[in-house]
Each structure stands twice: as C-alpha cells, then as structure tokens.
Amino acid sequence: MRNAFSVDVEDYFQVLAFESVIHRRDWPAYELRVRRNVDLVLELMESNGIHGTFFILAWIAEREPQMVRQIADAGHEIASHGCMHDRVTTLTPAQFAQDIRHSKSLLEDLSGQQVIGYRAPSYSINHTNQWAFPELREAGYLYSSSIFPGRHDLYGMPGAPRFPYRPLDDGLLEIPITTVEVAGRRLSCGGGGFFRLWPYPLYRRLLERVNAHDGRPAIFYMHPWEVDPEQPRISEASLRSRFRHYLNLKQVVPRLQRLLTDFSWDRMDRVFGLRG
Numbered sequence: 568m569r570n571a572f573s574v575d576v577e578d579y580f581q582v583l584a585f586e587s588v589i590h591r592r593d594w595p596a597y598e599l600r601v602r603r604n605v606d607l608v609l610e611l612m613e614s615n616g617i618h619g620t621f622f623i624l625a626w627i628a629e630r631e632p633q634m635v636r637q638i639a640d641a642g643h644e645i646a647s648h649g650c651m652h653d654r655v656t657t658l659t660p661a662q663f664a665q666d667i668r669h670s671k672s673l674l675e676d677l678s679g680q681q682v683i684g685y686r687a688p689s690y691s692i693n694h695t696n697q698w699a700f701p702e703l704r705e706a707g708y709l710y711s712s713s714i715f716p717g718r719h720d721l722y723g724m725p726g727a728p729r730f731p732y733r734p735l736d737d738g739l740l741e742i743p744i745t746t747v748e749v750a751g752r753r754l755s756c757g758g759g760g761f762f763r764l765w766p767y768p769l770y771r772r773l774l775e776r777v778n779a780h781d782g783r784p785a786i787f788y789m790h791p792w793e794v795d796p797e798q799p800r801i802s803e804a805s806l807r808s809r810f811r812h813y814l815n816l817k818q819v820v821p822r823l824q825r826l827l828t829d830f831s832w833d834r835m836d837r838v839f840g841l842r843g
C-alpha cells in the first residue's frame with residue numbers, strides 16, 4: 568500500500584501557535600530557516616527514494632524561488648498552502664478566491680508544474696465554509712487536503728468523512744488528513760504534532776491499522792521547522808503553544824528515517840490517481 572507523504576512549507580514564525588505574538592508585518596525581521604530545513608527533508612527523501620507533495624506558502628515561494636524549482640526538479644509535486652497562512656475561516660469568499668489564484672499561478676510560474684492541490688492553513692475548512700470547495704474548483708484545483716475529520720481545540724470538522732470524498736459533484740476531491748478509530752474515538756495520526764507526541768512504535772501501529780484494517784492509504788504531513796531543533800525560540804508565546812511547537816524536535820529526523828523505511832510513500836497526485 569502506497570501512502571501519501573506531504574510537507575507544508577512554511578517557517579517557524581508563521582504558525583498558528585505563535586499568531587498572537589508575531590504579527591505578519593514583522594515576518595521579514597525573522598531569520599528565514601526554511602531553505603536549509605527543506606534541504607534536509609529533500610536529502611532524507613532522496614536517500615530513501617521517496618517522492619512527496621510540497622504544499623508551499625506563496626510568501627515563502629516569493630522569497631525562496633530557487634527552492635521551489637529545486638523541489639520540483641527533484642520530482643516532487645508542487646501544491647499550494649495559500650499566500651499568507653490566512654485560515655479560510657478568516658477570509659471572505661472573494662479574498663479566498665484571490666488567495667488560491669495568486670498562489671497557484673506563482674507556484675506554476677516558479678516550478679513549471681501545473682498546480683492541482685491545495686491545503687488550507689491549519690486545516691481551516693470545516694462546516695462553516697464549504698463554499699471553499701466550488702471556489703477551489705473554479706480556480707482550477709483538482710483536490711484539497713484541508714479537513715481534519717475529528718476534534719481538536721484549534722480546528723477540525725467532527726463527523727466529516729475520514730477518507731477521500733467529493734463534497735460536490737464538480738469533480739474536486741477532498742483528501743482528509745488521516746485519523747484512526749480506536750474504541751469509538753477518532754485520533755489524529757496524520758503527522759505534525761501527533762508524530763512528535765506519541766512514541767514511534769505506537770504511531771507506526773496506528774498507520775498500520777489504517778492500511779490493514781481500513782484498507783486505505785494514510786496521508787502524512789510535516790513542516791520543515793520540525794527538523795530544526797536549533798530554531799530561534801519564541802519566548803513570548805504561551806506555555807501551551809511552546810510545548811506544542813518545541814516538543815521532541817530532536818527526535819523528528821530519526822523517527823522520519825524509520826517512517827520512510829517502514830512504509831511505502833508517494834506524491835498525493837499519484838497515490839490518488841489525480842493526473843489521469
């Protein structure tokens with residue numbers, strides 16, 4: 568079973584956890600570390616012969632255009648993570664339409680690839696903004712991976728389908744982030760903070776359960792800053808946010824080594840047969 572490997576390309580100062588203490592007008596003042604971290608992720612993937620999908624923030628692509636080309640040239644899929652990490656819940660439909668169109672055309676110009684995938688910042692498509700799906704389709708996207716079909720304090724759409732589905736009959740496919748059902752409860756096992764929180768053997772068992780019990784591919788996601796234990800600390804953030812952001816960063820690379828060898832991985836578009 569091939570699973571989908573994905574990377575949300577943004578930097579450590581752009582995350583939701585630090586939004587209340589880092590204003591986006593101050594982003595240019597922070598040291599950009601995304602390039603070296605993406606290099607490390609690309610090396611890990613190459614040494615394991617794996618391709619994946621990179622959902623890239625336009626703000627980053629504008630500052631690291633060669634990095635976008637480098638990712639594309641290495642055989643990975645380029646997809647959009649929006650422009651400025653605005654959650655869809657904070658945008659009007661008109662603002663969203665502009666966001667997904669600008670990021671798509673920028674990434675296509677830089678990579679030479681047709682961009683067909685989108686991931687909403689902080690999984691911010693839920694029951695309040697289903698209008699986002701027709702907007703995505705109209706802008707030329709073929710899939711979205713933007714729903715967390717469970718409960719979380721910052722996002723989520725409990726009750727949404729756990730596996731890929733078409734929200735409308737216009738052809739757009741939503742590929743929810745992977746969850747696993749244990750004793751009637753949905754747990755996230757798609758990656759991110761959960762990959763750092765749980766011991767690796769438990770994480771592996773949950774993914775195996777999705778593959779074997781549900782008979783479905785899993786979707787894994789990570790961020791470049793998660794392979795960077797030396798990143799500048801944001802001391803003004805709350806204890807809870809800092810706990811989440813900095814937990815077990817040193818373990819990510821060794822865990823990724825195991826994850827990449829224990830399972831078979833590929834790009835989102837290939838795993839779900841989206842390019843015909």
Ligand SMILES: [Zn+2]
Pocket residue numbers: 575577648652688689
């Ligand atoms: Zn993000």
